[in-house]
Amino acid sequence: MIIDRKEALRYMGFGKNDPDERTAALMEECIRETENTAQPRHVYRRFGLKVTEDDYIEAAGLRFHSRNLSKNLTGCGEIIFFAATLGNGVDMLMNRYARLSIAKAAVLQAVAAAAIEAYCNQCQKSIEEKLAGEGLYLRPRFSPGYGDLSIAVQPDFLAAIDASKTVGIVLSEGGVMLPEKSVTAVMGISGENSRCHIEGCEACPKKDCAYRRESRNEFKR
Amino acid sequence: MNLRDELGKRIIFIDGGLGSLLQERGLEPGELPESWNLTRPEVLIDIHREYLEAGADIISANTFGANRFKYNNVDEIINAAFVNARKAVEESGRKAYIALDMGPTGKLLKPMGTLDFEEAVSVYAEVVRAGVKAGADIILIETMTDTYELKAAVLAAKENSDLPVMATVVFDEHQKMLTGATPEVVTALLEGLRVDAIGMNCGLGPKQMKPIFEKMAKYASVPLIITPNAGLPRTEGGKTVYDVGPEEFACDMEEIIGMGAWIAGGCCGTTPAHIKALTKRCAGMKPKPLTEKDYTIVTSYSTAVMLGGRPVIIGERINPTGKSKFKQALRDGNMEYILEEGVRQADSGAHILDVNVGLPEIDETAMMQRTVYELQSILPLPLQIDTTNPEAMERAMRIYNGKPMINSVNGKSEVMHSIFPLVQKYGGTVVGLALDEDGIPQTAEGRLAVAEKIYDTAAEYGIKPKDIVIDALTMTMSTDSSSAGITLDAVRRLKAQGRRTVLGVSNISFGLPQREAINSAFFLMAMQAGLSAGIINPNAAAMIRAYDTFCVLGGYDSQCMSYIEKYAAAEPAVMSGTASFEAQTKTAAGKTTGVKASAPHELTLTDCIVKGLKEQAYKAAEAVLGTKDTMEIINGELVPALDIVGKGFEKGTIFLPQLLMSAEAAKAGFEAIKDYVSRQGTAQEKKAVIVIATVKGDIHDIGKNIVKVLLENYGYEVIDLGKDVPPETIVAKVAETHAPLVGLSALMTTTVVSMEETIKQLRDAAPWCKVMVGGAVLTQEYADMIGADFYGKDAMQSVYYAEELLNQGK
Structure with a gap:
């Protein structure tokens, strides 16, 4: 797992700017601690997929609506349900610095986000x-x-891949995933190699987001 | 018939997977399996009977998830599970035990999650009481992924029944639980809790479990239980399948039983056919005799520290004795100060942290409980609970996530009989001071005699010698020049008897100059005499150097690798004990304060803040405090500096980490002013009170924490209610303090709902109060929709709003 420093800096709000020396050093320190502490785990399962004309996605006994996803899944016969987490050691690390150094906590937060990515x-x-x-x-x-x-x-998504038992991801009453640095995602499986139209940051409707990527050519996926 | 009498006489077989069999018979995804106890009893009876016919001696009632989070008729569900199981036993004509099966609650415990430890205990207690009423023979706690929840379940079982308790956890291929615990940690924890049989289930197949089982068998002195999956799960056509067939399963299990398993069965993917093959192949095997293992293990939730080999460092700094700042922190409930002491010692190389928060004028029980909880939330180091107050000791031991070290008992009968029952219940490794009603023996023989008394009394409570560490007592050298000799002699002789020892090292130099010189030399001599653990100040360079050199010379540092890594780049050692350890060595762990930058001393306070130099800011503030009025410093230096940084942040020339480093530096400057003012005996005026909270359901609070630091920088008294805060709590606090402004944070669309609810309640109960909101999902439109007064797109905006609203007269 190689943490993308540019991505971490973007989460810190640097945009395309270079970090100052002290932030850069703090980031390296956080990267080291994250690498030492993270217990990354993932789980995925593969299911048959049906996408209806009115944009319902049916897989793993679940049925949900999404136009964006249905577009993303065009031409896919199967789907992967995926979940990954850095584990709760990183949560503990973030708790630690939230108490003791807010600057380090903010940098660590960004580094951990880049790490799970x-x-x-x-x-x-x-x-x-x-x-x-x-x-x-x-x-x-x-x-x-x-x-x-x-x-x-x-x-339902987490239950379908048994995420609490396999990788330790649970939901709080408020629907927040724990450990904090966890990701769930679906990925379509297709026989044809068609790249999707747009992806990532740029597809998000929250246009005033401080962390929005400036140009899609800026970062390679 | 009691399982305890049969254990070890023959191999006991337990049934296999249940969930997968229910699915085969039509259980829908998302349908609660235990509901079938009432709706499809015949299916359960069938499966149980098949397992009984396959040779299972224990069948698990269908109660795995039967708790109040999933059912509102727990008693009925559990009772039905036992009715079905008993029916199956009758039909089979066999003798069998029926286990109350308890799995995870499905919620994550605090501090990582939101479920309170005592609530978890009460959830399980309800299940246990229902199981006992329904006629359970055994309590089986299984598929546990978190040691804290495991402890809650075991306590509930022990406190609500006398039944045998078996507990198994899930390890992954890295040989760890999901929350990070190793087999050593699990073994020590469960043995300490006096569980009858311990082991592992689920997650892995028998082949992958073998090396993990081997580790547990190495450390465990109690019966072991193993119920693997039928191999590693794999999906095929959307279904989970397992590849290990009955014969292969039985063959692998034969080997594991040979390694010492007394109870064997299966988990996911195993069927009656697997259990049949297993019983057929292994029924004639003799259980491997149990041996008493002599490992002294102390653990946190994830880390095991072993005493008896390489000496162990117990950090002594969390202790108010002789420290006026620490005492003040305790009186103020300033937890950050205490946590910082913990992290600094961990970074300096401590293996275990002693925790002593006793002060006559505070509620020690509450403070001890809080300190232990907070420390274990931020550090993976095991703790040594240090108190003479049995109530504080019990509360701390109860909520401790692991097997703690207990400081202490001594040879006094009253003390032993008050502390040993706690150790018997919660587990722990106990420090036994070699003194008794007659005082401190003046000879090594005398101290050894007291030690014997401690071992004997401990045995009455089933506490084994391996869980006693004798403090041979360090007496002050300046009052008696034979002190060290007697202590070291006692350590040497205890070591020769195979005992563990500990010393509070620093006492040796009391009343002498250059204490660290004496302390470090004595520490070396004690380690050479065979000391298992030293209670020392790990932040003292000389002490750590003594330790590191001993590890090299004593052969505990393989190829001197640790020594080389730490010292190769360091400057030559300075004998003065005051030299900063950090300046001389590079520590492997990062420092709490973040980056250090060297700066010339002539930097002004403004410079320090703008550059974000925390330590220098404190010094710079101190330097001007004698010469300038405090308000002049605040308004002439601190605030302008913050404004420079704030404007830079606005313009996009300064970024968040820099803003926050400056905020920390400003905080340090304020700290210096506060210390000065309190020395002068005058009180500093605060601006208005602002209440802030992350709303109910949400647990991401970094944004809120940033806002807090910045608002405090600007002189506001910020009451931080934390995360996952119910609307009622926020409203009550605002009403109580009459705060003019509240800041709410939410990160998820799902939790903005509770933000809206909070605002609604605030409007009713505290109409004077303005509400500002922020957080990842919020926008101006959203904020308007839920009726907030102000939306801050970043942390600085909240400061500007507060200034505009509350500080117009500035």
Whole structure:
């Protein structure tokens, strides 16, 4: 898992600016501690998929509506339900610095966010390689709560992959995933290698977000 | 018939998977399996009978998830589970035990989650009482992924029944539980809690479990139980499948039983066919005799520290004795100060932290409980609970997530009989001071005799010698020049008897100059004499150097790797004990204060804040405090500096981490002023009170914490109610303090709802109060929709709003 420093800096609000020396040093310290503390885990299961004409997605005995996702899944016959987490050691680390140094807590938060992204990318790549053996291709990750895919699917989604037992992700009463640095996503499986239209930050409707990526060519996925 | 009498006489077999079999018979995804106890009893009876016919001696009633979070008729569900199980036993004509099966609650405990420890205990207690009433023979706690929840379940079982308790946890292929516990941690914790049989289930197949089982068998002195999955799960056509067939399963299990399992069965993917193959193959095997293992293990939730080999460092700094600042922190409930002491010692190399928060004028029980809870929320180091107050001791031991070290008992009968029952109940490794009613023996023989008394009394409570660590007592050298000799002699002789020892090292130099020189030399001599653990100040360079060199010379530092890594780049050692350890060595762990930058001393307070130099800011403030009035410093230096940074942040020339480093530096400046003012005996005036909270359901609070620090910088008295705060709590606090402004944070669309509810309640109960909101999902539109007065897109905006609203006369 190689943490993308540019991504971490973006989460800190630096945009395209270079960090000052002290922030850069603090970031390296946080990266080291995150790497030492994280216990990254992931789980995924593969299900048959049906997408209805009115944009309902049916898989794993679940049925939910999303136009964005249905577009993303065009041409897919199967779907992967995926969840990954850095584990609760990183939560403890974040708790620690939230109490003792808010500057470090903010940097650590950004570093941990970049770390879980990096880990998801790594997992996705290995799934991609496995599928390549079957002549199949993987669509980009698409997470509950993103675009018009309601976050209300989260409990059923986590249950379908037994996430609490397999990787230790549970939901709080407020629907927040614990450990904090956790990701759930679906990925379509298709026989054709078509890249999806837009992905990631740029597809999000929250246009005034301070962390929005400036240009999609800026960062390679 | 009691399982306890049969254990060890023959191999006991337990049934296999249940959930997967129910699914095969039509249980829908999302349907609660235990509901079938009432709606499809015949299916349960069938499955139980099949397992009995396959040779299972224990069957698990279908109660795994039967708790109040999932059912409002827990008693009925559990009773039905036992009716079905008993029916199956009758039909099979066999003799069998029926276990009350308890799995995880499905919620994560605090501090990582939101479920309170005592609430978890009460949830399980309800299940246990229902199980006892329904006729359970055994309590089986299984598939546990979190040691804290595991402890809650075991306590509930013990406090509400006399039944045998078996507990198994899930390990992954890294040989850890999801929350990080190793087999050593689990073994020590469960043995300490006096569980009858311990082990592992689910997650892995028998092959993957073998090396983990081997570790548990190495450390455990209690019967072991193992119920693996039928291999690793794999999905096929959307269904979970397992590949290990009955014969292969039985063959692997035969080997594990040979390694010492007394109770064996299966978990997910195993079927009556697996159990049949298992019983057929292994029924004739003789249980491997149990041996008493002599490992002294203390643990946190994730980390085991072993005493008896390489010496262990117990950090002594969390203790108010002789520290006026620490005492003040205790009186103020300033937890950050205490936590910082903990983190600093951990960074300096402590393995265990002693925790003593006793002060006559505070509620020690409450403070001890809070300190232990907070420390274990931010550090993975085991703790040594240090108090003479049995009530404080019990509360701390109860909520401690692991097997703690207990400081202390001594040879006095009254003390032992008040503390040992706690150790018997909660587990722990106890420090036994070698003194008794007759005082401190003046000879090594005398101290050894007291130690014997402690071992004997401990045995009455089933506490084994491995869980006693004798404090051979360090007496002051300046009053008696034979002190060290007697102590070291006692350590040496205890070591020769195979006992564990500990010393509070620093006492040796009391009344002498250059104390660290004496302390470190004595520490070395004691380690050479065989000391298991030293209670020392790990922040003192000389002490750590003594320790590191001893590890090299004593052969505990393989190829001197740790020494080289730590000292190769360091400057030569300075004998003065006051030299900063950090300046001389590079520590492996990061420092709490973040980056250190060297800066010339002539930097002004304004410079320090703008540059975000925390330590220098304190010094710079101190330097001007004698010469300038405090208000002049605040308004002439601190506030302008903050304004510079704030404006830079607005303009996008300064970024969040820099803003926050400056905020911390400003905080340090205020700290210096506060210390000065309190020395002068005058009180500092505060601006208005602002109540802030992360709303109910939400547990992400970094944004709120940032706002807090910034508002405090600007002189506001911020009451931080924390995260996951119900509307009622916020309203009550606002009403109580008559706060003119409330800040609410929410990160999720799902929790903005509770933000709206909070605002609604505030409007009714505290109409004078303005509400500002912020958080990732919020926008101006959202804020308007839920009726907030102000939306802050970043932390600085909340400061500007507060200033505009509350500080117009500035």
